[in-house]
Amino acid sequence: MKNTFLVYRYNSAKKAKPVFESFSVPYIKGMTVLDVIQYVYKHLDPTLAFRYECRQGICGTCGVMLNDKPVLSCSTQIDPKNKINTIGPLANFPVEKDLIVDLKPVLKRYLEVKPYLDKIHNVIVTKKTANESKPFRKCIECGCCIAGVVEKDKKIIDHLDPMALVKIARYVTDPRDGIKRKQFAKKAGIKSYSVEIGKQLSEVCPRGIPIETAVKLLNE
Amino acid sequence: MNYKTIKTEILVIGAGGAGLRAAVEAKKRGADVYLIGKEVLGCAHTGMAMGGMNAAMVKPATPAFHAQITIEGGYFINNYKLVKIFTDEMPARVFDLEKYGVIFDRVDNGEFYTWAGPKQKYPLNICVGDYTGREMMQGLVDEARKLKIKYTDEFFISKLLVSDRSIIGAIGIHLKTGTLQIFLAKAVILATGGAGRMYEVTTNAASNTGDGYAMALDAGAELVDMEMTQFHPTGMAYPPSSRGVLVTEKVRAHGGILRNKNGERFMKRYYPKEMELAKRDEVSRSIYQEVSEGRGTKHSAVYLYVNHWPKEKILEQIPDVYEQYKNVGVDISKEPMEIYPSMHHVMGGVKIDEWGKTNIEGLFAAGEVAGGIHGANRLGGNSVAEGQVFGRRAGMAAIKYIKSIRYQNPQRKIIGEEIQRINAFLQKNKGIPPHEIEDALKKTMWNNVGIFRDEKRLLKAKKEIKALMEKAKKMRVRTRIRERNRDLQDCLEIANMLKTAEAVIEAALLRKESRGAHSRVDYPKMLDEWTKNIVVKKENSKIVTNIVSVITK
Numbered sequence: 001m002k003n004t005f006l007v008y009r010y011n012s013a014k015k016a017k018p019v020f021e022s023f024s025v026p027y028i029k030g031m032t033v034l035d036v037i038q039y040v041y042k043h044l045d046p047t048l049a050f051r052y053e054c055r056q057g058i059c060g061t062c063g064v065m066l067n068d069k070p071v072l073s074c075s076t077q078i079d080p081k082n083k084i085n086t087i088g089p090l091a092n093f094p095v096e097k098d099l100i101v102d103l104k105p106v107l108k109r110y111l112e113v114k115p116y117l118d119k120i121h122n123v124i125v126t127k128k129t130a131n132e133s134k135p136f137r138k139c140i141e142c143g144c145c146i147a148g149v150v151e152k153d154k155k156i157i158d159h160l161d162p163m164a165l166v167k168i169a170r171y172v173t174d175p176r177d178g179i180k181r182k183q184f185a186k187k188a189g190i191k192s193y194s195v196e197i198g199k200q201l202s203e204v205c206p207r208g209i210p211i212e213t214a215v216k217l218l219n220e
Numbered sequence: 221m222n223y224k225t226i227k228t229e230i231l232v233i234g235a236g237g238a239g240l241r242a243a244v245e246a247k248k249r250g251a252d253v254y255l256i257g258k259e260v261l262g263c264a265h266t267g268m269a270m271g272g273m274n275a276a277m278v279k280p281a282t283p284a285f286h287a288q289i290t291i292e293g294g295y296f297i298n299n300y301k302l303v304k305i306f307t308d309e310m311p312a313r314v315f316d317l318e319k320y321g322v323i324f325d326r327v328d329n330g331e332f333y334t335w336a337g338p339k340q341k342y343p344l345n346i347c348v349g350d351y352t353g354r355e356m357m358q359g360l361v362d363e364a365r366k367l368k369i370k371y372t373d374e375f376f377i378s379k380l381l382v383s384d385r386s387i388i389g390a391i392g393i394h395l396k397t398g399t400l401q402i403f404l405a406k407a408v409i410l411a412t413g414g415a416g417r418m419y420e421v422t423t424n425a426a427s428n429t430g431d432g433y434a435m436a437l438d439a440g441a442e443l444v445d446m447e448m449t450q451f452h453p454t455g456m457a458y459p460p461s462s463r464g465v466l467v468t469e470k471v472r473a474h475g476g477i478l479r480n481k482n483g484e485r486f487m488k489r490y491y492p493k494e495m496e497l498a499k500r501d502e503v504s505r506s507i508y509q510e511v512s513e514g515r516g517t518k519h520s521a522v523y524l525y526v527n528h529w530p531k532e533k534i535l536e537q538i539p540d541v542y543e544q545y546k547n548v549g550v551d552i553s554k555e556p557m558e559i560y561p562s563m564h565h566v567m568g569g570v571k572i573d574e575w576g577k578t579n580i581e582g583l584f585a586a587g588e589v590a591g592g593i594h595g596a597n598r599l600g601g602n603s604v605a606e607g608q609v610f611g612r613r614a615g616m617a618a619i620k621y622i623k624s625i626r627y628q629n630p631q632r633k634i635i636g637e638e639i640q641r642i643n644a645f646l647q648k649n650k651g652i653p654p655h656e657i658e659d660a661l662k663k664t665m666w667n668n669v670g671i672f673r674d675e676k677r678l679l680k681a682k683k684e685i686k687a688l689m690e691k692a693k694k695m696r697v698r699t700r701i702r703e704r705n706r707d708l709q710d711c712l713e714i715a716n717m718l719k720t721a722e723a724v725i726e727a728a729l730l731r732k733e734s735r736g737a738h739s740r741v742d743y744p745k746m747l748d749e750w751t752k753n754i755v756v757k758k759e760n761s762k763i764v765t766n767i768v769s770v771i772t773k
Contacts, residue, residue: 013397013703030459030548042655046698046707051260053425056465057543058354059263074461075547096396097704103260116362117321124318127333130326137323137348137355141262174323 001027003078005036007048008088011097018095020086021045027080033066033073033087037099049098057206060140063090063147064099070147072206090147092157106143106161113164113188117171119178129175136170136214138207139163145211148204153197159189162201162211169214185218193219223400223639227627228254228370230618231390231405233377234432236264237353238587238607238614239411240360241313242576244320245615246409247367251622254403255364255371256392258412258427262361265413265425266604269353270540271470272345274601275310277332281342283307289339290602293499294567294595295736296751297445299771302593305574306602306609313608314346322359324348335473337600338499345601350468350538353604375401377431378712379638380408380439381630386581387439388628391638395709398702400639402630406622407582409614410436410570411607414588417658418717419563420666423452423466429713430720432589436570437719437763441578443756444591444768445568446720447727448737450598451671453503455562457521459548464562467524467541469600472496474537477525478507479556480515486522501597501737504561508671511560523556561671565603566720567594567737568727571755576614582621584614592753592771596736645711651696654710657688661714664688665721669728674742678729685721692718726763727754 002024010018023040034052041048050073052062057075064073065088078085093101124130145162160168168185171177198212205211232243235257243255257264276283286307291298314332318324324346325333334343348355364371377392381402389404412432416424433443454467472478478496480486490506491498498506511520526534531553534542545552569591576584587607594602668681692715697707732743733750755766 011703028460030461032461035461041706046653047701049704049706053259053263053427054265054268055462056268056540057547058351058540059259059267059425061260061263075544077547077549100704111365114366116366117319117359118366120319124323124326125330127326127328127330130323130330133323134349137358138351139358140267140354174321 003027003080003082004084006084006086007040009098010095012095027078031078033064033071033076033078034062036078037073037087049100051100058140060142063142063144064088065091065147070144070204072142072144075206090143092146092149092154093143106146106163109161110164110167113168113184114179115167117174117177120176121178122175124176133170133173135210136166136173138209139166139170140207142206145201145205148201156189156192159192160185165190165193165218166209166211166214169217172217182218190218223402225402225404226254227404228252229405229622230407230409231403232256232409232411233390234411234413234587235261235371235373236411236413236587237266237356237360237604238611239409240364241608241611242409242411242586242615243369244360244363244367245612246619247369249616249619251619253369255369256375256377257371257373258376259373261371261373262357264357265428266607267354267357268423268425268466269604270350270466270468272335272347272352272601273605274344274599275314275346275605276307276344277311277314277346278334278343281344283310285342286310286344290599291595293339293597293599295597295746296595297735297753297770298595299592301574301771301773306593306606309609310605313612317356317359317608320359320363322348322355335470337469337473338494338497339599347470350470350540356604376709376712378642380435380583381634382439382580383628383630385440387583388630391635393642396704398705398708402635404627406625406627407584407618409618410583410585410589411587411611412589414566415717415720416563418661418665418721420662421455421464422563423455423464429717431713431716432585433569433723434716434719436578436585437723437758439580439583440758441580441583442571443568443723444571444753445595446723446756447731447754448567448596449563449724450500450565450567450737451504451561452564453500453507453561454524454559456544457558457560458519462548465544466562467557467559468538471524471526471538471541475529479523479525480510481517482515486510486515499597500600504671505739507561517558519558521558521560524559525556526552527554527556565598567591567596567598574613575617576610577617582625584618586610586614596738642712645695645697645708646700648696651694652691653698654695654707654714657692657695658710658714661688661717661721669725672739672741673728674740678725682725682729685718685725689718722763723756726765727756730754730765
């Protein structure tokens with residue numbers, strides 16, 4: 001049995017328009033999106049560009065859009081009932097080549113939120129205080145949340161994208177951190193996040209981070 | 221080919237736990253540091269460490285106890301001096317990591333949560349759920365960002381530049397553009413990780429291709445204990461795309477049970493006292509025996525059960541293992557996992573002293589690429605740990621070293637030869653696609669240089685690797701595109717894996733006994749006269765081996 005995959009092709013170094021190219025790939029039970037991508041690269045087209053590292057769903061480098069939904073390609077299996085699937089680069093990122101996105105704009109925004117522990121003025125004394133930030137510490141910077149922002153909400157990304165939002169929540173819930181992060185979140189536009197947007201993004205997050213909780217917390 | 225040159229006092233090659241720690245230390249102490257990573261910053265293999273990290277944080281564990289079981293676990297060929305420094309300094313490195321943002325799991329009164337791995341009469345493993353390495357990476361990357369450390373990721377260093385047995389820099393290509401770049405450096409810290417990808421089944425990330433071992437050998441550095449390759453007993457066995465993926469030791473340490481297809485708790489046959497918590501080499505051999513004697517599942521595996529745990533315990537202790545199996549349609553709170561050993565760690569590596577110094581002036585090494593700390597078998601939780609101690613030390617030592625050093629320009633001839641080597645893969649009209657060589661290499665290593673070894677299979681492997689090295693001269697890319705040419709990267713990585721494999725096999729042939737991860741069917745006993753280390757180096761482009769005494773003081 002073979003399934004058809006429409007794979008996004010584009011090279012920012014050349015001037016041609018992006019296209020979806022069709023590849024026919026034999027289905028194997030349990031096959032992941034990454035298996036499909038590697039099959040295409042190995043047997044059908046050696047010019048296909050993609051990222052992967054760990055196959056364990058933990059490095060955060062292999063995010064793609066599968067049928068317009070952001071997923072980690074290494075830990076997402078293909079549904080054999082879908083005869084045609086599309087695989088594209090993460091949405092809301094500039095594309096560098098094929099399935100590889102340019103991370104620069106996202107990292108630039110990320111650095112603006114000071115994504116590190118600073119002005120340490122406290123210590124961890126209980127399990128409870130240790131665990132407050134734990135859900136947000138699970139972020140692997142894969143960018144799936146950013147790619148999951150839908151068209152009508154897109155403007156929120158330019159102010160404060162969800163990956164940066166989670167990082168702020170991570171340090172707001174860390175008793176050691178001494179930066180006034182909630183004020184920063186207000187200035188950056190946390191108000192434009194509704195709990196609904198938060199919920200929808202939580203569903204997209206491969207690490208199951210409760211983004212709606214982060215939104216609520218920063219809106220307090 | 222045109223190339224740019226960048227000058228930096230200290231070049232750190234590899235952006236995993238050890239490389240980041242080295243860069244942080246050197247930068248904090250005022251050096252001009254440049255960090256290079258082959259993968260996107262933060263995505264290195266350290267992040268795949270699951271269960272925990274060893275440090276004597278909670279009594280009755282002490283650094284002396286940590287040192288003792290590390291040496292016993294390593295079957296007495298560890299470098300004792302390195303072990304002592306490692307275990308003494310480890311608690312301070314834990315507090316460093318917490319300053320970088322990491323929060324290790326706590327118990328109610330705020331003390332570290334600890335659990336006991338094999339040999340740990342007193343628990344040493346601290347952890348963050350079962351994604352300890354990922355949180356460590358996050359903390360280290362956060363700290364690197366805070367310190368504004370200069371870095372280039374997705375960059376492949378292909379050769380170390382050496383002049384008169386001193387390091388002067390390195391050369392490599394941008395994976396994004398295929399353009400060449402030279403780094404002139406006063407000191408280089410090698411932190412390139414391991415070589416799991418040379419085996420068919422591995423827990424390792426794709427980037428672990430032995431680049432550091434190969435480049436160090438070519439630079440004239442000595443490697444030690446290369447015959448010691450660790451197979452983690454519990455890798456995922458099914459489906460094929462997950463084959464080899466790590467299932468943490470934390471599962472067995474918290475009461476996970478191994479059974480064969482007949483439901484027998486087979487560990488009682490091999491290690492009735494330790495059972496599931498025998499050492500990694502011991503459990504791996506036991507599973508191998510069960511499966512090879514016909515008591516494995518239809519996927520040539522054994523079962524690992526946690527379905528007797530309360531679901532909350534599964535979700536708190538091993539949330540990622542739960543997800544890993546959920547993603548492939550197995551609910552481990554109801555069904556068993558199918559597991560089989562998977563190549564996990566290279567105990568050997570570049571021979572270093574307590575400051576990460578190698579025998580090449582100005583070349584330092586830390587993390588998995590360095591050897592000597594783990595001896596013949598590494599205890600779980602000691603790898604991510606040790607990288608923190610020796611990463612920091614390499615950073616400190618490099619700073620001291622560069623004070624009296626001037627930049628040196630490399631010979632044009634050497635640069636020209638490396639450019640020629642890289643271009644040859646691109647320019648050939650006929651040849652062999654790289655993945656053909658890689659697939660053959662993986663099979664050779666898995667089938668002949670695995671959990672059990674003997675002279676016949678090792679000699680077969682030696683012959684096959686030699687033939688593959690010849691064949692690899694005909695490797696060529698299937699596309700000449702400059703941007704993101706994965707085939708070109710593969711060609712360079714395969715050359716490195718072949719050189720690493722050759723070093724492993726030469727040392728494995730020489731060690732005519734069984735010790736730790738090195739199990740010779742033809743020499744099944746551990747022998748006193750082999751309480752020695754094997755050093756591998758290159759002389760006139762040929763591999764030579766030496767037997768040396770263990771450093772016990």
